[in-house]
Amino acid sequence: MKKKESVTALTISAWIIYLVIPAVAIAAEIGIGEKVYIDSEVLGETRELWISIPENQLNSEERYPVLYLLDGDSNFRHVSAVAEFLAASNRIPHLIVVGVLNTDRGRDLTPPSTDPDDTLNFPTHGGANNLQEFFKSELFPFIEKNYRVRPYKILVGHSLGGLFAIHTLTTRPELFNAYIAISPSLHWSKQGMVNQAEKFLASTNELQVDFYMTTANEGGSSLAAFRKLAGALGEHNPRGFRWDYNHMPEETHASVALKSLYFGLESIFNGWSLDKAVEVYKIAGIEALEAAYQSGGQRYGYERALSNPLLLQIASQLIDLNQLDQAAQLITEDFDAVPPSYFLNLLADKYMEYGNSVRAKVLYESSLINNPSDALAKARLVEMGIDPSTLITEVLVEEEVLQSYVGDYQLQPNFVLTIFIDSSKLYSQGPGQRAAELVPLSSSRFSMTGDDSQIEFFSAVGIEASRLVLRKFGMEMEAVRLRQ
Template structure:
């Protein structure tokens, strides 16, 4: 009896372990790495996430640089992927910079207020940290990844102060800045005074600024409102800005809502209206041409969004329109096995079996080259179309 029990328990444990091994699969959103900074004289920790289809594509992507990266990396990745998947923003690379060890030193500008340095000993190193971001980190990222020349900086609290300081001192360093509950009280609101002096000279700007604070009792609301009034009076031509009060959030919780809302503001007009007819390729080309002109990098729709619209047309038996959208998708994403497999579906429905067979073969060839996990499904489609061709 004892031996039988031991065997039963052992087999149960082994079966459970085998089941777990068969079912468990890690969900990976990025990597952790370090960069040595000669400017700062130290190594800095990074977390980097590329879009889900990055390895299979040849595309280039805007880059989001997130300060206090250990706290805000996962949320920023989730927001960028969700918005891109909904067709409301481009896909983006997220680079999170850990700033915990020397946070006060790195994120605060020089100050003449001795009380500031009592609160944050060693503060005042923002210019050196900006030099690290611009002259070391940015070339590191742009050398390793396929990037577009569009850069977004996200900072909260002292990081928001750093974002405003960077916008004023080196506006071409980042195209867009999210200053979330920025500590503009620093140095007796010196950054606010600097903004007014600079913007009164009527410099032009191509930047985007998203500015927030929540329900806070720490000097931040007063100083942010001071900057908001300056913006209202003297914002330079071309600066697109928005202030948003977050009544449901305090200081610590404000990044959760503000990061999403900041992207929503930045990419206003990116998405296609969902309450109108499915657009034609010509309409899509015009829409994304306008976005390209506005953002300064080649903009294109999400592959799976176009795929979904084309299948919707196919389901309504509007086959010619569906084929036109599938072909448009194939022109945009020539490296994707999926676009050719989907086009083959529509051609098969239209009775164009030779064309469908050619695109099934192309899909399988690309999937093989890319070690695509969907290759068996693609092969099944190829076999089905091959049989139809033989049976004609």
């Protein structure tokens, strides 16, 4: 016995996408977003935005938090890629990324300074408050109007952009819910930002904000200012404020950006992923898990409830952690659907690995009863000296009844499932897919051969079915029959 390629959330969502978009139109170009322009009265100019939306946004009504990225063009590719990767890995929610391109970064990203060094190097400096106003009164409404967003907003800035992020956190903290400052230019205005931050933190009682900052190998006065600011974070503690920082001396001012974003997003979304939920379930059971999962979403504006696919994920993690009895309990007691055979087999294999053939046998048997075409469960039972055919009660359904199920069923806007009879057997077929035999489990419920899923037919009036329900991975999808 050994570890199988485990069916992950990725596989599940790939399956959903496959159902939803049966035939993808192939473009020659691989795109990651679009360029959009906004006329700003506040700034008196047109600004270019680079915008990346989660791939599945086009096919859902889901809304997403927004990550606003300063120096939008130079950081856009890796920031949007890291955000997408972490979301696909269930570490953070899917985000819309809005990169704001510069026209005069020395003007927009800097608070006023009287230090001659700053005024010489950045003669147009001092426009930070103006850029804040642009965000608040023009950019936010524009994005909210044109994209499906949630209220949760993240600001990410690098270098002078990091300075702007800390300036905004300490002057208009309500503008964003989270701030990531990558190697901020803390030397600005004779390190004035450090004092500004200290005063702000000392005089603030409540701050429902997440903050993360980094510094690289810059050293010198930048590092000194960073340490002073880090000290201020530790000293003052507004209610609700969460923060973390990292000194990365192995990175340069440029190379620090990707790791900062990666660890920054993980820090901000600490509590989002299911990793801790597994601990909670192990210690305190399903109600506590439900509560932890809900609260892990609330900070980011999500009302989350445990779903069967999530429970399957958690159960898989329990298997990974060798908590087999708890995985079994979760999937038998707390899972209100037919457990998929792939999962029962996985758990059974693991029991076998630990020598518990009694538990394994029961699971292989359940697997085969739910899904009589499951080859793996069949083979395992044969290995154990059990004749699998004794478990499978052949259900005979009269051809007249089968005939009443024949027809086309609209599963998704562009996906019609066709049910037909061939040689007295019922088959299901989606566009571009192979036909799969439907093996009867009862007169109305069928197991789809080779697919670990079940189909149940329902009739409103009369004999002819009016709809079907497809069940897979604990999810249900309904399809209404199309009248010919």
